[in-house]
Amino acid sequence: MTALEWKLVVDTRNAPALADFWAAALAYQVEDNSALITGLLAAGRLPEAAVAEHNGTRVFRGFAAIRHPDDPYDKATGIGRGRRILFQDVPEPKPAKNRLHIDVHAGPDARDATVARLEALGATRVEEVDKGPAGHWWLMCDPEGNEFCVA
Structure with a gap:
């Protein structure tokens, strides 16, 4: 196939x-x-x-x-x-949390700089998530409120 x-x-x-x-x-x-x-x-x-x-x-x-x-x-x-x-x-407006979202992979050394760059473009930080060995990322929203993650 x-x-x-x-x-x-x-x-x-x-x-x-x-x-x-x-x-x-x-x-x-x-x-x-x-x-x-x-x-x-x-x-x-x-x-x-x-x-x-x-x-x-x-x-x-x-x-x-x-x-x-x-x-x-x-x-x-x-x-x-x-x-x-x-x-x-x-x-219609966005009704609730996205069921599908984009993950932006910046890497641990570039995560903070990427989050700051995205904020300058109009994104907003929602929550920092630290799951230890399972991952560390920022949940963010684009200018229309669609959630995405930066890891």
């Missing part, structure tokens, strides 16, 4: 802003779909109402994605073909 392709999808209130946060947090790249959007608009296959502007670039309204900088991507569409996270706006 061949491994399946996948992407992680995160529900958001502001997809482009959260994509910017996670791209900076993980050293990923925000996907640039502006050429695809321009082509779809010109062909009449996308209504102008489905497009927004973020940081001077046309984006799909309510959607943004980031990709690992070393992974392949389609140059015509900007869509990654490897490790990706897609952010999509939803109308």
Whole structure:
């Protein structure tokens, strides 16, 4: 059996802003779909109402994605073909604790510096967890309150 392709999808209130946060947090790249959007608009296959502007670039309204900088991507569409996270706006607020979260592995020598860097990007510390030999990490929240850990 061949491994399946996948992407992680995160529900958001502001997809482009959260994509910017996670791209900076993980050293990923925000996907640039502006050429695809321009082509779809010109062909009449996308209504102008489905497009927004973020940081001077046309984006799909309510959607943004980031990709690992070393992974392949389609140059015509900007869509990654490897490790990706897609952010999509939803109308309802986050109801409770995440059932799935990202662990950022900084290593014990870089954990404190990574936590400080993520705070500067807009994350907040929630709780320091020390399980002795089982691990030591910080539980944090991204700017929209999604939990993640830094170990």
